[in-house]
Amino acid sequence: MIPQTFTAFYVDEHHNATVTEVKSTSLPDHEVSIQVHFSSLNYKDALSARGMNRVTKNYPHIPGIDAAGVVVEDRSGTFAPGDKVIVTGNDLGTNTFGGYGAFIRVPASWVVALPKELSLEQSMMIGTAGFTALYGIHRLKIEGINPDDGPILITGATGGVGSFAVFALSAMGYRVVAATRKTNQDQFLKNIGANSVLESEALTEVAKHPLLPRQWQGSIETVGGELLDAVLRQIQPKGAVACCGNVLGIEVSTNILPFILRGISLLGIDSAFCKRTIREQIWETASTLPFHKLPSNYYKKVPLSKLGTEIDLILQGKQTGRVVVEHAL
Ligand SMILES: NC(=O)c1ccc[n+]([C@@H]2O[C@H](COP(=O)([O-])OP(=O)(O)OC[C@H]3O[C@@H](n4cnc5c(N)ncnc54)[C@H](OP(=O)(O)O)[C@@H]3O)[C@@H](O)[C@H]2O)c1
Numbered sequence: 018m019i020p021q022t023f024t025a026f027y028v029d030e031h032h033n034a035t036v037t038e039v040k041s042t043s044l045p046d047h048e049v050s051i052q053v054h055f056s057s058l059n060y061k062d063a064l065s066a067r068g069m070n071r072v073t074k075n076y077p078h079i080p081g082i083d084a085a086g087v088v089v090e091d092r093s094g095t096f097a098p099g100d101k102v103i104v105t106g107n108d109l110g111t112n113t114f115g116g117y118g119a120f121i122r123v124p125a126s127w128v129v130a131l132p133k134e135l136s137l138e139q140s141m142m143i144g145t146a147g148f149t150a151l152y153g154i155h156r157l158k159i160e161g162i163n164p165d166d167g168p169i170l171i172t173g174a175t176g177g178v179g180s181f182a183v184f185a186l187s188a189m190g191y192r193v194v195a196a197t198r199k200t201n202q203d204q205f206l207k208n209i210g211a212n213s214v215l216e217s218e219a220l221t222e223v224a225k226h227p228l229l230p231r232q233w234q235g236s237i238e239t240v241g242g243e244l245l246d247a248v249l250r251q252i253q254p255k256g257a258v259a260c261c262g263n264v265l266g267i268e269v270s271t272n273i274l275p276f277i278l279r280g281i282s283l284l285g286i287d288s289a290f291c292k293r294t295i296r297e298q299i300w301e302t303a304s305t306l307p308f309h310k311l312p313s314n315y316y317k318k319v320p321l322s323k324l325g326t327e328i329d330l331i332l333q334g335k336q337t338g339r340v341v342v343e344h345a346l
Contacts, residue, residue: 019050019089024345025079025118026321032068032076036321039079044114044122048093051102051123053086054137056116057144058340059177060264063328065111072111081116081342082109082289083144085137093125101131103300105145106289117321119344129297132304141341142316143303146177149288150185151299153178153237153259156284160235160257164190167234167253172196172217172244174206175337178261180315182237184209188306194233196220196244202337208312209338220247227274231256241265254279261286264334318343 022038029035044050064072065080073080088100096102107127109115114122131140143151162169169186173179174195187193187210195211196219203214221243223229231253238245238258242265248258249271260283275281291299316339319327327340 019044019120019122023119024321025114026066026081026324028066028068028076028078028080030076034066034325039118041120044120047122048125049091049096049123049128050089051084051086051104051121051128052089053084053116053119053121053344054346055085055141055344056081056342057083057141057146058324058327058331058336058342059083059145060262060331061145062110062117063331066324066328067332074112079114079118080110081118082106082111083141084109084116084121085131085140089120091125095125096128096130101137103129103131103140105148106291111289117324117342126293129300132300134304138318138341139308142308142339143181144177144339144341145288146339147181147185147303148299149178149261149286150182150237151302152288152291152295153182153261153284153286154185154189155295155299155302156259156286157235157237157257160282160284161255162235162257164192167256168192168194168212168232170194170196170233170236170248171211171239172220172236172248173239173262173264174211174214175199175202176239176334177336177339178237178239180206180209180338182239183211184311184315185306186237187211188310198334199337205312205314205337209315210310217244220244220251223247226250227272228278231279235259238262239264241267242269245269246271249275249281249283252279252281255281257282257284259284259286261288315339316341320345
């Protein structure tokens with residue numbers, strides 16, 4: 018049973034957030050009720066929490082596109098009370114009350130069993146950011162991008178998606194080049210697996226030629242805009258770019274020559290609506306990664322009361338690594 022009220026990071030009609038008690042009758046009428054132990058902070062959560070970019074259409078709202086916890090009740094019969102589960106993406110935390118509430122209620126089709134090798138906390142260290150990085154890698158592999166064929170460039174490398182991509186690709190044996198604006202985070206990036214680090218500006222301060230020297234076999238591009246344009250012109254023949262981010266906006270201006278003279282591919286990543294079979298496969302891949310190799314400062318754990326500060330930092334592009342949100346049980 019869900020208690021009559023539960024604690025949540027609650028955003029009102031004016032986009033002001035408070036940590037407060039919310040009536041459980043305000044949860045939607047879906048099949049699976051889950052007590053949330055951990056959530057995480059992604060760029061999209063910050064947009065939702067601040068009423069930006071129409072990520073969330075209706076307020077009051079409880080953000081949190083990620084949740085990991087324990088099943089309280091499942092009317093579909095798919096899960097048993099006490100099962101440890103993960104919910105990421107779909108509509109969670111965008112227009113359905115999300116993981117910044119101590120309880121959620123969602124359709125069974127959104128719920129994935131926690132792989133036994135992972136803890137609930139680890140699953141939220143991964144969260145949508147890590148899942149997106151792994152989805153991008155999954156797509157690059159389908160394009161035949163192998164560890165021996167050349168370096169992979171990660172942009173926005175200190176961010177959630179970027180840093181997890183650096184770690185995962187390195188663990189899979191790829192040569193990883195991390196591009197960042199945070200020149201003081203060189204050691205952090207090397208500690209999580211980058212073979213080398215370059216300043217993002219070096220990528221864009223290039224001639225406006227339609228084709229540039231072939232540097233990268235593949236890329237996980239998390240920033241968009243002029244960075245995506247520059248990366249596309251630097252990809253080796255038959256290479257591919259998995260594009261997921263729009264930190265620099267939704268517009269991109271490019272040209273056709275990298276596509277028709279080098280046969281490169283631009284792969285769109287939409288982790289929220291990834292097919293369920295692929296979603297389960299990606300969580301299985303996540304569970305095989307060597308998390309013991311991550312430095313202890315890769316993520317920080319914060320209570321709901323500290324979320325506001327972390328949201329400010331991610332919107333300013335100042336986060337490094339991941340933020341896990343811990344509910345008081
Ligand atoms: N399509 C999907 O399924 C999907 C899923 C998850 C996330 N996303 C998108 O992917 C992007 C990254 O998400 P995230 O959660 O990883 O966010 P994040 O932690 O804030 O990472 C974004 C990184 O981009 C870089 N950056 C920020 N502002 C910049 C600017 N003005 N110019 C150049 N670089 C800038 C920063 O890295 P450096 O300082 O290291 O350069 C920053 O850490 C967001 O646009 C998010 O909406 C998409």
